[in-house]
Amino acid sequence: RRKRIQCQKKCGCGACTVMISKYDPFQKKILHHTANACLFPICALHHVAVTTVEGIGNTKSRLHPAQERIAKSHGSQCGFCTPGIVMSMYTLLRNKPKPKMEDIEDAFQGNLCRCTGYRPILEGYRTFAVVSGFRQCSKRSGRVVCFCNGRRSLVECGCCEVPACRGNKATVMSSSLFDSSEFQPLDPTQEPIFPPELMTQKNKELKQVCFKGERVMWIQPTTLQELVTLKSQYPNAKLVVGNTEVGIEMRLKNMLYPVILAPAWIPEMNAVQHTETGEEKERQYLLSEWELQYKRKTVSYFCSCFSHAALEQLRWFAGPQIRNVAALGGNIMTASPISDLNPVLMASGSKLTLISTEGKRTVTMDEKFFTGYRKTIVKPEEVLLSVEIPYSKEGEYFSAFKQAYRREDDIAIVTCGMRVLFQHGTSRVQEVKLSYGGMAPTTILALKTCQELTGRDWNEKLLQDACHLLAGEMDLSPSAPGGMVEFRRTLTLSFFFKFYLTVLQKLSKHQNGPNNLCEPIPPNYISATELFHKDPIASTQLFQEVPRGQLVEDMVGRPLVHVSAAKQACGEAVYCDDIxxxxxxxxxxxxxxxxxxxxxxxxxxxxxxxxxxxxxxxxxxxxxxxxxxxxxxxxxxxxxxxxxxxxxxxxxxxxxxxxxxxxxxxxxxxxxxxxxxxxxxxxxxxxxxxxxxxxxxxxxxxxxxxxxxxxxxxxxxxxxxxxxxxxxxxxxxxxxxxxxxxSGGRHPFLGRYKVGFMKNGKVKSLEVSYYSNGGNSADLSHGVSKINFLAGALIHVYTDGSVLLTHGGTEMGQGLHTKMIQVASRSLGIPTSKIYISETSTNTVPNTSPTAASVSADINGMAVHNACQTILKRLEPIKQANPKGSWEDWIKTAYENCISLSATGFYRIPDVGYNFETNKGKPFHYFSYGVACSEVEIDCLTGDHKNIRTDIVMDVGTSLNPAIDIGQIEGAFVQGIGLFTMEELRYSPEGNLYTRGPGMYKIPAFGDIPTEFYVSLLRDCPNSKAIYSSKAVGEPPLFLSASVFYAIKDAIYSAREDSGVTEPFRLDSPATPERIRNACVDTFTKMCPSAEPGTFKPWSVRV
Missing domain, CATH: 3.90.1170.50 (Aldehyde oxidase/xanthine dehydrogenase, a/b hammerhead)
Known part of the structure; x- marks a missing residue:
């Protein structure tokens, strides 16, 4: 089956993740790693095994534990992203059968999900983790919660229901959405073996391979001499390792490279050497190997402070699927002006060894290396052979920083590498290098600033002068490509301030004789020196259990697993393009x-x-x-x-x-x-x-x-x-x-208001006018809306007692089919296992209403119920004649008596309508209520924010399915986090959309959800106006994410007060890092003032 491609071959979503397995002749072992199938060339799979989600388990035989746990823990909704997430987890388990929770979260940096809010995925896979700090409960992993006072305990209770909290027998709250004791254990010995036929090749000499296509020729040499000869023959040929750059250029920029050279099999380009002056990494050294080497704390890790900085940059460099295939040399030769690693290499003074038919030469990555946008001094016929990263010296310090829209798997807005070397035993600067990306068409050095700082003492005066110098040297045109000019300029100063404090803190711990080299930094500045850290997620979901005495086969109110979850986890779910x-x-x-x-x-x-x-x-x-x-x-x-x-x-x-x-x-x-x-x-x-x-x-x-x-x-x-x-x-x-x-979207609004108030501050009047950008054509009218409150259903009962159910709603992951099966189960009084939904089709239920506005379960549920009641009414005489008979007996008797076992149901919401001219009527059938409280931290220097905690209480009436409803709440809330903090369509002044995909339009990732995420369904609040006292859930919880926005604004107020700024300020949504940083007015923002509107043409505008 074709792999899922959400981002259209841009390596931006992880839905197409597969596991690549190969025998590495250089390390002499079998390696497993994830990769994005969308851009991984088939030509590069010679002597390689590929495992897809279908290859590890299926619904006909057995699900793999990685598939089973995401399905049973309600971690799949629409299911399009699920195969990729499963394969990320599976690959991690192949490499580390007992991972830590941090390993699991890191493994998902390259995966996106739009539906679930990520929490159930992490919660389900937490059962694989070696969790420290508390023992896992038998029914769920996590801390025990007292439902009366909300306090959390580290004591294992065995059932997650504290006896002391069971005083109210009529209302029992539960936090068990799944039972982990039902999960099959992971047995690493039962995994598929590496193909023996590929192992037989390990001792054979590899031969050059050439693949010829319609327009492109792929050549894979086996020796360095062959590669150099080919590069001389085809000087414009691209060298490809992971295809993460060339593939995107050919796909999106309509570029054509007739000849591609793949150096994967060349020994000289797949090694690391430690010399007296530094560590030498070959061109094809993969970024994931570099990261793993530092994490293992090899000798170079302790010898080089550059390693610490590089590790921090690699931590946020794309996702694992990219780091596993992207090479260090590719990052250099791509010459991107927003490269994460090039500023680090430039500031460190790294040296590159180039080779061609004319021999070798060594060049330094300095201000002369990059000659223009994506251009370097490397000649077309030359090949980058190795990169030498020097060891640090005594008294030398290095830091690297990156700011992006989203922390995980995002390209940089501004990135930098900073190095300073002090004269021995002093705080006087001997040499300093400040390298920036995102401030010019190339990675650049702040040469003038560095020159002025050399020979100066590392003190407050140096900081002030350096900031003024950088503000002048790192200037940008107000029309600069990429926009965010004030923000980018401010970041250059903020990063240096962080570097200054970090170095100052380290200098304060060193002594020159009896005295320290400098005084300790003030306590309120220490946070600026800390690296980002996020604790593993902690969560609790509380819902009201079904009443005592409810029949076991009555599944209404129980956390029934999404009926398609297993198929989605196995890659068997069929989507439109799979037809x-x-x-x-x-x-x-x-x-x-x-x-x-x-x-x-x-x-x-x-x-x-x-x-x-x-x-x-x-x-x-x-x-x-x-x-x-x-x-x-x-x-x-x-x-x-x-x-x-x-x-x-x-x-x-x-x-x-x-x-x-x-x-x-x-x-x-x-x-x-x-x-x-x-x-x-x-x-x-x-x-x-x-x-x-x-x-x-x-x-x-x-x-x-x-x-x-x-x-x-x-x-x-x-x-x-x-x-x-x-x-x-x-x-x-x-x-x-x-x-x-x-496609259309959520329309932007502009609000203009007047406020009238008394001298004592009491508000007396408010006049608000809202203007919506409705796009270039009319949207849904009020007249059309009137017909959206109706639904139909069709039921066929077969002689074996099975039921085929069809309704007018569309299942798109929100669990509508599952809920309709539960409704039919209660209405007919039969187990859900007897009820089947094939598809939504207008040849069975015509004239359907759109599945929108969160009313689908209400209207389709009532239609299904009405159809069931028709069947039951026909069966009533038979049931009276045989009250002890089974469902199958009654159906068989009805068939024998020629009673129709098919029925339609129809429902429309009563008495709904509103006259906007007279302002009379009933616009809504009922109201949904919810409340959320969120806690955030902001980085006043960069505009970053961290969602620390969110508590949500949502009124869903009497829940039809707590697992689905909580999933909808969490999914809507996290989608709202995107709406209010990062998702922004950016247009040129001429109306051209810049943000056309996941490369620039960022949705929340795993790391963006609250570290503590607690959701409760309001208890004892039945709704008499909807099916089985339930309420709609879907869109209503989305606005609760505004709590994050206002928490950010509150934090900005606090930051401004610290800077002596007390006047009100405007913060538009979304609260992006740019807006947060610009709102935190301080000395640095004042050094980078905005250009006067109307004096320049902006790169982008808000629509």
Whole structure:
């Protein structure tokens, strides 16, 4: 089965994670590591074993413990990310059968999940961990909780229910969502062995391999001489180890490299040597091996302070899947201006050995090494052979820092390496190197600042002068690419301040005679010298147990596992693009507008026709009927004359394969006459609305489902048009960047308000006007909304007593099918094992309402219940005649008596409607309530924040399924953390979307959830207006994440007070590191003032 690809081959999500196993002839052992299948070339798998999630267990025979535990601990919802997470855990267990909790959390740095909120995944896999500090309870791992006073104990209770808390027999609270005693134990001896046929190759001499494709040739030499000769023959050839850079360039930037050289088998490029002056790492030395070497505390770890800094940078360098395949040399030769490691190597004075047919030469990574954007002094025919990192000297100190939008698996905004060497026994600077990334088109040295600081004493005066010098030298144009100019400039000073304090703290511990070299740093500054540390997650989930006496087969109110969880954990779940291909199937790729507002002058597809496999180009002239579509009939299937947004669909290319259709789509040429676009609310507002006193802003966000749309409106229309044109099946799966371009999102709002108050501060009036950026077309109208409160269901009962249930809701991971099975189980009085749901289809339940607005369980649950009641009413005479009979007996008798065993159910929410003209009516059937309290820490110097603790109490009525409801609460809350702290769509002033994928649009990762995460379902609060006294859950908990936003704002207030700043301030959502740092006004922010608005063209704007 095809691997899951959420990020469309950008190594950004981990959904495609597999385990790579190989015999390493250099270490003479078998190695297992994770990798992203989306960019790992098949050519690089020669003599390598690949294990996918299907290869470790399945639902027909046996689930592997890594699959079983994520399924039974409710760690899977939509399931698209689950195979990748399972394989990350499985690979960790192959390498370390008894991991620590820190190992588990580190293993997931390269995996993303949009549904679960991560907590249940970590909780389930905690059962593998060697947990220190408390013993694991037999039913769940974690601290015992007293449900009366909330205090936590380290004492094992055996059942997680404290007897002293059972005074109220009518209401018993539980924290056991799963029973870990049911898990099968992990037996490392039963894992699949490494293929013997690959082991037989270990003593054989490898021979050069060459793979030739349609446009690219892959050559894998076995000796250094072969590589040097090939590089001389093909000087523009790319050297590829992990393909993490070249693969993305070819995929996204439409780059073509006809010749690729893979040096994986060359001994001279796979070793580490320790010399008298430093450690020499070969070009292909993998980053994960480098990290592991430092963690093992080898000799070089103690000899070099650079190792400490490099280890800290590697800790946040991408995810394990990237570090396992990316090489040190690749990081250098890529010459990225935001490289995590190049500033470290430059500041350390590392030396590079280059080799070519003309011999070897050594160059130093200094200010001359990088000559321009992604350019170096290395000649095209040269190969980087090794990197020498010098050992540190006595009196030498080194630090490295990185700031990104998200701590885990994110590219840097600013990164740096800083080194200082003092004259022996003094605090006088002998040499200093300050290297920065993200402040220029290349990694740079602050040469002027370093020169001025040399010969100075390490004291307060040096700090002040250094900051002023850096503020001048690390200047940026207000229109600089990447934006965030003030933030980036401030970071250069903040990083130096951290470095200054770190060095000062170490100097204070050294003596020159009877005196210390300097005084200890003030206690309130110590936190600036500490590295980021996050404790393993602690969590508790409390819910009301089912009433005593409830039948065992009645599953309503019990934490039933998601019915698809096992299939998802085994990779057996079928998603839209997994549907088998037809023999004559073709592939479609969209051609979209690159302009936000323009007239279409011409569309030329002639160049696309030369691409192999091209079939046809489809546009508006191929629409047989009306080209108008959309809820308000204000959209088109294909744009004809004018485009109104970047991503407006103009046409589509159909070809025989996905790759050919993509290439052909990129070859379509479109000429425009540009019109002035309205991109931001402010521009629109200035044209139509008079000025009001103050304002606040809420950001635009994209849902970022892990599976991209396959038939996306209006794409479903154009698929039909394409089929009508050629008469053959057509498949279209949107790339992530296409999906984000043409999909709507959570609309941004601009609020403007007036406040009237008395002299004593009492508020007397408030006038608020909110403006929404609704996009380029109309959305759901109130008229359409009225028909969204209805649902249908269909039930078939078969003679063996089994039940086929169909309803109008769509299962997308939220557990709707599971809940409907539970509802039918109680309604019919039969076990859930007898009830089966095949799919949602309009040929069984027509005219369905959208599965949205968190009402699906309410309306579909009632429809299912009504259908069940129809069946039961028909069975009533039979049950009266045979009251002791079984369900199967009654069904068989009904069949024999020709009683229909099929029934439909229908339900609509009563008395809901609102007249906005008269302001009368009932807009909502009922209300959902929730409360959250969050605690955060912020780094006032960098803008980073850490979510320490969150407590949530949510009213879900009488829960149909506590595990699913708690999962929805946690998932919504963590998604809200993204909404309020990091997720931000960034547009150019011309309306071009920059954030088109996981590379720039960041959603929360495992490390972003609260360290202490406690969720309770409000007890004894039945809701009479919904099925079995339940309430909707899904979107309502999302806004509780605002508690994190306001906790951050409260922390900023505290930081500003420490700096003597007391006036109010504006903090827009999301509270990104940029906004947090800029709001923490201090000396450094004042040194980097903002440019006057209107005097420059910004790189990006807020819509």
């Amino acid at each position: 088998p291909h037809y023999e004559n199937e073709l592939y479609l790729t969209l051609v979209t507008s690159t302009k936000a507002h323009a007239k279409i002058l011409s569309v030329d597809a002639s160049e696309a026709q030369s691409v192999p496999g091209f079939v046809c180009f489809v546009s508006a002239k191929d629409v047989p009927g009306s080209n108008i579509t959309g809820i308000a009939n204000d959209e088109t299937v294909f744009a004809e004359d004018v485009v109104t947004c970047v991503g407006h669909i103009i046409g589509a290319v159909i070809a025989d394969t996905q790759e050919h259709s993509r290439r052909a789509a990129k070859a379509v040429k479109i000429k425009y006459e540009e019109l002035k676009p309205i991109v931001t609310i402010q521009v629109s507002w200035l044209r139509s609305v008079p000025s009001i006193s103050s304002q606040s802003s809420v950001n635009f966000a994209i849902h970022t489902w892990l599976f991209s749309h396959v038939l996306h409106l209006p794409s479903v229309c154009l698929i039909n048009v394409s089929f009508n044109r050629i008469g053959r099946p057509v498949r279209c799966m949107l790339d992530r960047d296409e999906d984000m371009l043409i």
